[in-house]
Amino acid sequence: MTAPASAAGPTEGSDRLPPVRFAFDRHTWKEIAHLLLNLPVSVFGFVYAYTVVFTGGLLSLTVIGLPVLAVSLLGARQLGKLERKRTRALLGVHVEEPTPLPISRGGGPMQRLWLALKDPVGWRTLLYDFIRLPWGVLTFCTVLTSLFVLWPVLPFLARGLANVDRAMVRGLLSPSDELERRIAELESDRGVVVDTAAADLRRIERDLHDGAQARLVALAMGLGLAKEKLLEGQADDAVAEMVAEAHGEVKLALQELRDLARGIHPAVLTDRGLDAALSSVASRCTVPVKVTADLPARPAPAIEGIAYFTVSELLQNISKHSGARSASVDVWRAEDRLLIQVRDDGRGGARLEAGSGMRGLADRLGAVDGLFVVDSPAGGPTVVTAELPWRDRKE
Template sequence: MTASRSAADRGDGTVRSDGIVHLDGTDSQPRVRPALDARVRPALDVRTWKEIAHLLLNLPVAVFGFVYAVTVVCTGGALTLTVIGLPVLALSLLGARQLGKLERARARRLLGVRVEEPSPLPLARSEGLVPRLWMALKDPVGWRTLLYDAIRLPWGIFTFCLTLASLFVLWPVLPYLTRGLTNVDRAMVRGLLSPSDELERRIAELESDRGVVVDTAAADLRRIERDLHDGAQARLVNLAMGLGLAKEKLLEDPDTAAAMVDEAHGEVKLALQELRDLARGIHPAVLTDRGLDAALSSVAARCTVPVKVTVDLASRPAEAIEGIAYFTVSELLQNISKHSGARTASVDVWRTENRLLIQVQDDGRGGARLDTGSGMRGLAERLGAVDGLFVVDSPAGGPTVVTAELPWRDRTA
């Protein structure tokens, strides 16, 4: 009561009948400080709860993966002495790929780990059962997934038990504990379930590029066959028939026979011209003999738009690169003639370090795109197949600037 009287005597507060000093001098109910909980409960965000769910799922997932890995290795190893052993092991490795895919999805959803999917095995492109079987057996993705499943069991048991106990015993440090444990999971996923760095991605790109090259070559062969069948071959058949009729009339009607021979002579000239055009479409002789400067000047002369050609090369590139450069410019100039409505155009070719650069410009209406069906997409795929680049800058109203970039390789002697 001494403290209460002192407070009242000083006029700093009011003493009520309940013995509590009210320092604010009001009649409000007494304010009681809530007792602090002895257990400090940190706020758990969504990310922490996802990490807890991942750690609790580690045990059932690890048990299933361990059983699968052991079964695959033991069964496949035991059956290798029989004819079905290697096929069973190959199918098991393909199944391991699917388990790895599920684990990457779980890590992506619960841990936020963004791991790229490995490239699929190109089994459809392998001819014969043995090459496909061998490709599946040497799949590094499948073997790494089996290793991942084999070493996860003790870790899955440890993380499950520790996380479950922490939910009731170690609550204050649970967020920090789960973060540390899941960082180990993240490292495992990145180390064993991610693609083999740049090498595997590069293999996938090369597989895709090889498919483009094969498809392009097949399309070119079909085009050549069609041109021969519908063009020069048809003319030569008519020529043979005309000469046969002329031979029959040679004695009885020399004048008619002479007219028929004259007509056949005209057909021969047309057939030769078509064969020259076809040969030029396969590989022009001027490109082989005189290089890009002369070959591109020849193409530009056939364009319906005046074209200025500038080729600044101290030496000639490899034949394959030179051919791609020629056909790229040739098709671009054909597009200018057919679609651009331009009045002038230009072609510039030069070398920068280990790259061959091509730039084709026109002052036409613009609007060219890779998906308009004008052959642009095919050009981009062809250049991509040899590590080249293809960029189209064609705003509506023009001008259009197309830049192509090819790797430079020196011509062999």
């Protein structure tokens, strides 16, 4: 009696167990490859992390210690980026990239150094590299042994080990939470605000020293000479000329003080609002400017001031550099944002380069959660769009 096919030895089409054959799909082989690569990757990461901590701690007593540690943490960020790419390619884990460290948005060298040293992403990556070495040895040895000894259960074993890897990547290499990101941005923005305020104070000091102060000194000297001549009884044409010159110096000094006060905070902005203030600054532009302001109410003074000085500097750039024949300024509110758009038909080519006036404006707006976008192709036209958060004015 012939034995049934199911009881016989393996035959064509039934020599492989379906569950095992199905388990060895391309996803399983990717997981196996990932687990085998864990050893060399974890060895490199552990050596890097140990070197960073040991060298940084050793050099922390010297001047170069903290900068070396800061650079090493930036390097750890790059290692984390490579590990996320490897996990994404082999394990299918889609972990978002952390927000770039805002060390290029302004602030002095010490501010940027402090931000790098406090970077939670860099420190979590070092922790990840520390704990990965024993895990990398375990997964490499387990999978390598299973390839020859535990072949039927290898797919399930690989899946379990890979799930642990997925959890580690999500837990330690995922982006910082929103609070950490906002703290880093606010610390950077605080540095920008401090630097901007210091630059404004230096400008005011320079304008006072070179302008009104110098004129008032000359005025005092002229009046002193006129007084001496009058005391000597020399009330002649020379004294009258000195007094006339002093009168002229007084008028110039007053004008410079008015200009300086307007640069700090124009009275028209305080008294009549953004529409009138922008019309005033537009009237001083060498290019005809059309101003349109559609605001249902006045924003908070701080936002109003930033909007005014942004438009003022953009119009100065148009006067000096654009070669435009006309320009326009549009200001309006859209939900909880104050939008500003400045256009000119000049030669274009404006760029947000480091150290430029445009870069400075972008940094100032970024410090208050604003946006600054420049569209200026060669040949023009130039369109600059700025956004500020709308804050209601408290009467």
